Amino acid sequence: MQLAQPRDPATLRAYEALLQATPDLLYVFDLQHRFVYANDALLAMWGMTWEEAAGKTCLEVGYEPWHAAMHDEEIERVIATRAPVRGDVPFPHRVKGVRIYDYIFTPVIGADGEVEAIAGSTRDVTDRRMHEEHLELLVNELNHRVKNTLSTVQSLVRQTLGTADDLEDGGSRIESRLLALSRAHDVLTRENWHSADMQDIVAGVIAPYESAPGTRFKISGPACRLTPQRALALAMALHELASNAVQYGALSRDSGEVHISWDCTHAGEGAAMAFTWRESGGPQVQAPTRRGFGSRLLERGLRNDLGGEVELAWAPDGVVFRATAPLETAPTDGATPQLERR
Template identity: 60%
Template sequence: MSSEFPALASPDATWRAYEALLGTTPDLLYVFDLQHRFIYANRALLDMWGMTWEQAQGKTCLEIGYEPWHAAMHDEEIERVIATRQPIRGDVPFPHAEKGVRIYDYIFTPVIGVDGEVEAIAGSTRDVTERTQQEQRMQLMVNELNHRVKNSLVMIQTLIRQSMRSSSGMREAQEKIDARIMALSITHNVLTREGWHSADLVELVSAAVAPYATAEGRFQISGVSHRLPPHKAVALSMALHELCTNAVKYGALSVPEGKVRIAWQPSDIDEAGRALQLEWQERDGPSPSQDIVKGFGARLLEQGLSHDLGGATALDFQPEGVRYRARIPIEDSQMAA
């Protein structure tokens, strides 16, 4: 068999093949004459207009119903194609009769006659709405990722500086840095699973304390369902890490019988609005000393979180154990039923 494609039987068959292709393609195909009138429009274009060929034939863009600015733009482009004999490309929004406003990518191409002159202008237009929207979403994601990376690098830089400053030697500093970065990583994992929109508070707290839950019943966690935005989720997770670290070294988690209760609930609406009141309370451990949480941990718990959460925090050293309270401003729409 010949490797060449067989020729169609006649010119009529060739034209019927062209008509079949032009009539079924989803692209919008059309031809203007030198007076900017439509002398051909395929089915996809007629459907977009919501017109028949009899209604559209011989009309200009303005007569078809294009907005004056849109028609004027194409008139100028057609004249430029005629003058330069070069294709021109662009994109434009246009109302589809059934689908609403869509974004179209188009190209106008000169049709050269046997005398070497431009005798018509052929056009091809493609609906790129989904592609354009996807590109916009991707750009937003890239911008958001850049923002998150910068924030994470700043936080890691702060963790390293403060860990070095509050440590007695390199080994202790390395241990603090490793633990704090691991805590940050755990929170990032939770947020990544949620597409970085928000994190469920129950999952966030459970993930933060999981490495320290060495026995059943060590942590008692209770609270209403609530979603925290990323910056608040990271801040709260780091606070829980500091509280867990201190509890393991000096507090309730340093002895087998020690326990920690973490609870939160909505507060009454006041002049500052609605909020969650979160509390960490240690029990059955050694009496705490304020000296054990001096340095970066205390500053993070009392000052850093107050800023990042947008609410007040308080760290108390009660005889029964360390108590930490945080007020987290919320919106009613963030509360689950």
């Protein structure tokens, strides 16, 4: 469809106002691939005046040779096929840096029915693309987390029922472990699943076992952040330790205490976390005659999930659990290794 040619100056001014008001980049090529029109948005992106850009090709304006050659081929295709061509391309904006632009070249048909020019429209779609990529990443991450969580729950249920005294005992243990997993998820959800602070992980696990802060648990350690996988693994390990302490260890007596401490070292590639759980004041400890799910989770599963080392000792005066794990993030300004809590 051809538009009627405006004959009066008012209509021409209205057309020009529309062309200049849009944030899109609008332009026209002649059959020799030279710019014969560019709106202000395009000139601003180039950092050129119309006098500097008029009559130049993409290459002469400053496009990279590959970019200019691509548009030359597309212009010839529009002329030959009389059909629009659409694409997207990265382009360096003089102020905003490299942006992604979606463009379309459309043939302008003359009175003789032949292509007399090529009109172009380009739109900055960088933010939309980033949003789409972010959504795709979130969906993939969600799928991954759901699969991992379901796998964890499946293993938890199977192993718990395999070592429970009866269904009632098994059901109670499963419910308790699922609640611990839920609390760990709550911590990570507040942090958008980026990482979790050690203090928050510990506080979430021990809360059900204390009537007031500091009454049964003595906690010390700097701010230290763990990845989601390690945070969940450590939360489940702490739950197992606390459950065992309530039934058989330090928390089974009023005089019993649990000392929880950790340290974070940030020495370049050697960044690591060292964690210790130490019970005291409880009944004399004896090593169990069989390894239940909790022990296996602490000794084998946690080692895999943390990517470090674990040690579970049944010392006479109380259970001692130690774990080490590498850290992905370390300060780079030479500061004391105390990460800020978010």
